[in-house]
Amino acid sequence: xxxxxxxxxxxxxxxxxxxxxxxxxxxxxxxxxxxxxxxxxxxxxxxxxxxxxxxxxxxxxxxxxxxxxxxx
Numbered sequence: 001x002x003x004x005x006x007x008x009x010x011x012x013x014x015x016x017x018x019x020x021x022x023x024x025x026x027x028x029x030x031x032x033x034x035x036x037x038x039x040x041x042x043x044x045x046x047x048x049x050x051x052x053x054x055x056x057x058x059x060x061x062x063x064x065x066x067x068x069x070x071x072x
Contacts, residue, residue, distance in 0.1 A: 021049075 002010060032041045062068055 028045065029042045032045055033039060058068060
C-alpha cells in the first residue's frame, strides 16, 4: 500500500489522527457525565464511536478491495 520510504510519514499521519481522539475524548466524556451524574451516556458515546470506526474501516476496505472478505 505504498513505498517503504513513506512508512514514517504514514505512521506520523496515523498518530496525528489518533491524537485528535485523545484530545477530544475526555472533555466530551466529562460533559456527558456532569449533567447525568452517571456513566451510562458516556458508555453509549464510547460504544458508538467504536461502531462508527468499524463501519468506516469496512467501507475503506470495500472501496480499496471491492470486497469485504478474503485476502488482498
